[in-house]
Amino acid sequence: MRIGAHVRAGKGLVPALAHGAEIGAEVVQIxxxxxxxxxxxxYGPEVLAGYRAAQLAHPTVTSTFCHATYLINLASPDPVLADKSRACLTANLATAEGMGADGLVLHIGSHRGSGFDTALPGVVDALVEALDAVxxxxxxxxxxxxxxxxxxxxVGRSFEELARVIEAAGADERLGVCLDTQHLWASGIPFATTAEADALVDLIGGTVGLDRLRCLHLNDSKVAFGANKDRHENIGDGTIGSDGLSALLGHPALQGLAAILEVPGAGDGPRAEDVVKAREVWQAGIALRS
Ligand SMILES: [Zn+2]
Ligand SMILES: [Zn+2]
Incomplete structure (x- = not known):
């Protein structure tokens, strides 16, 4: 398993890559x-191409993931917001493609009470449109x-929902899943013992399929199990804890994936010590399984 980190691109894309390497990340998310x-x-085409070349040639950072804009809501019942979201997703995907990213991580959005089934056709159209545009x-x-x-x-609080979205979008091979440990915990899906982690991997296998799982977001949680809030904490300092994360990280079926930190650090995102800690937790998970 490669340990990665979300890095900020305030000073540009290539400096963000350099910062990721500096803190010991093998994978970056931007x-x-x-x-x-x-x-x-x-970012113009030459900037994107420059990033792509820098990442390909990088001695220690082996891949890049991108994260889409938070404002995107493909499930919105508001047609103006839905249209803006579609256009924004298409633009995000073109940028990620230009950077040579291994995936563009997306929050599908909220149906705001209109219901999953009502929102589904709009979500699917937007995904297909973005994939076709690139x-x-x-x-x-x-x-x-x-x-x-x-x-x-x-939308996407369960693997059944994610599977239904993928299926409705024609099971396009360019659709995958990113598994965020904090979101899992907050949505009330247990994984903190080896038995629970095994059951979770089976659940993923039986819904979206393990081949769709392309990366992990590795975060501890500021909120309790089942609290339904997106609040990341540094590894070991939250309600999941190091041991709770180890059971999942050590799972043999996940070893080919990148686990990307999106932790607060000291306020500026993942630090070198957070990457070190993540590697310890992963190693403890491997030991747990051997
Ligand atoms: Zn996210
Ligand atoms: Zn995440």
Whole structure:
């Protein structure tokens, strides 16, 4: 398992890659554009190509994931917001593709009470439109649907829901899943013992399918199990705890994946010590299984 970290691109994409390497991450996750603004990406084609080349040539950072804008809500019952969201997703995916990312992680959004079944056709259309808009000639960047913490009518709070979205979108091979440990915990899915972690992996296998699982977001939780809130904590300092994370990280079926930290650190995101801690927790998980 490769340990990664979300890195900020305030000083540019290539400096963000360098920062990831500096803190010991083998994988980086970067926002394709400012995460809380509709304003499209400021990165031109040459900047994206420059990043792609820098990452390919990098001695220690082996892949990049991108994270889509938080404002996107593909499930919105508001047609104006739904349209903006579709356009924004398409732009995000083009940027991720340009960067050579292994996936664009996306929060599907909230149906705001209209219901999953009502929202589903709009979600599917938006995903298909974005995938079709990007040239899929060689190495297409998949959209990775992230499991939700379950707050406020969010779509994707269970693997059954994620599977239904993927299936309704024609089971396109460019659709995958990103598993966030904090969101799992907050949505009331247990995984803190080896038996629970095994049951979770079986659940994923029986719903979205293990081949769809492309990365993990490795976060402890500020809120209690089942609290339905998206609140990340540093590894070992939250309600899941190091032992609770080890059982899942040590699972043999997950060893080919990247586990990307999105922890607060001291306020500026993952630090070197957070990456070290994550590796210890993973190693403890491997020991637990051997
Ligand atoms: Zn996310
Ligand atoms: Zn996440």
């Amino acid at each position: 926002f394709t554009q400012s995460p809380r603004m509709w304003k499209p990406s400021q 040239d899929a000639s060689e190495d297409p960047c998949p959209v990775l649907l992230e499991n939700a913490a379950g707050a406020g009518d969010t």
